[in-house]
Amino acid sequence: MNLEEYKGVFVFAQQVDNKLNGIALELVGKGKDLAKDLGTEVTAVLIGSDVMGLTKELAEYGADRIIVVDDPELKEYRTEPYAHALAEVIKKYKPEIMLVGATAIGRDLGPRVSARIHTGLTADCTQLEIGDFPINPIPGREQLHNQLLMTRPAFGGNTIATIACPNFRPQMATVRPGVMQKAERVEGAQAVIEEFNPGFVPNNKYVEILDIVKAVSDVEDIMDAKILVSGGRGVGSAENFKLLDDLAEALGGTVSCSRAVVDAGWKSKDLQVGQTGKTVRPHVYFAIGISGAIQHLAGMEESDIIIAINKDETAPIFDVADYGIVGDLNKILPALTEKIKEAKA
Ligand code: FAD
Secondary structure, eight states, X not given: OOGGGOOSEEEEOOEETTEEOHHHHHHHHHHHHHHHHHTOOEEEEEEESSOGGGHHHHHHTTOSXXXXXXXXXXXXXXXXXXXXXXXXXXHHHOOSEEEXXXXXXXXXXXXXXXXHTTOOEEEEESEEEEEEESSSOBTTBOOEEEEEEEEEEETTTTEEEEEOOTTSSSEEEEEOTTTSOOOOOOTTOOOEEXXXXXXXXXXXXXXXXXXXOOOOOOSOOTTTOSEEEEEOGGGOSSGGGHHHHHHHHXXXXXXXXXXXXXXTTSSOGGGBBSTTSBOOOOSEEEEESOOOOHHHHTTTTTOSEEEEEESOTTOTHHHHOSEEEESOHHHHHHHHHHHHHHHHO
16 A cells, blocks of 8 residues: 555545534534645545535535535435445545544444455544654654544543554544534635546445434434533432423523433433533533543533532542532522522523
8 A cells, every 4th residue: 555645634524314414514624624734635525315505514614625426325324335435435536534423324334434445443533633653752663744643532431542543544533523623614615526426336225225213302412502401320310300400491401411320211322421422512511410430521521611519529520620519419409490590580
């Protein structure tokens, strides 16, 4: 493999039902930063049916170039045709870096494509930067420059590992949604658009979708919430989450939780914050009866303001909190909710 042939930062612009997923724009934003460090461009790869209309948004969020693979067979995500399309784009255009969102779709697509094109993939990254590898010089070993350094929690979140892919291209990573920042939207920004036909053959499409049943939820996605009222094991029971519902209602916020709460069956998994849940970045994050385990912090420590309520003053959550209240949540929450209602009245 001639590594020199591989140029540019590519991102998979995930869309579902002809709507771009937030991660697509986050990856364009991150890709732009990486491309700047490498003196190159960021290219979005848009795969789907009738998706040309989405190129405007990708360009306005910073894509320099957009490669569009448009085919009626790509209307719904299916592993085989999507993996074929992305692998063929990589073979033709030879990017130096290929980023995919660590969504359900990206986690299916990324590893399959990396195996097909024979390169490595670092899954579930929380940080990406361009730097030297090995990071610190090792006597007798060449230090390579301009490598993609991919950082992710490892060993159950007890350590943070930085991984590079020095011998193969592209350097591939899946990236957690909600961690990277979108770039500022520039109305009217233009990108170069190229259509690409990866040459489908019929047996690439062998899974037939008979029906799609969408989960119906009237709860806001916790990743979009500006105020999160998050409860942990300390809340004590599913019924006692009423105290958090009341506070969230008074504040116009949304309830979320720790994994202990999901494991206890008090709340559903889509409300879980943390390493194996969702990464959130609200303006205000209430951590109520949550101890602050590293796996929980991994999903919320970028919140603008963290307010912790815990009866144990040594709980690690207080290390990341901007404001802390030590005491029994059963007493504090009703009083707090009452005060907020009074203030709003
Ligand atoms: P606890 O640690 O039991 O803390 C409960 C807290 O409530 C205590 O600090 C206690 O002082 C306080 N409390 C009790 N009663 C009251 C009261 N009346 N008033 C005020 N405070 C009170 N965890 C996640 O949250 N998200 C993840 O995504 C996640 N992923 C994981 C992945 C792996 C691989 C592993 C190994 C673990 C993961 N965990 C995750 C689990 C994590 O390690 C912790 O076990 C979990 O976060 C603990 O949840 P908790 O803080 O609600 O409960």
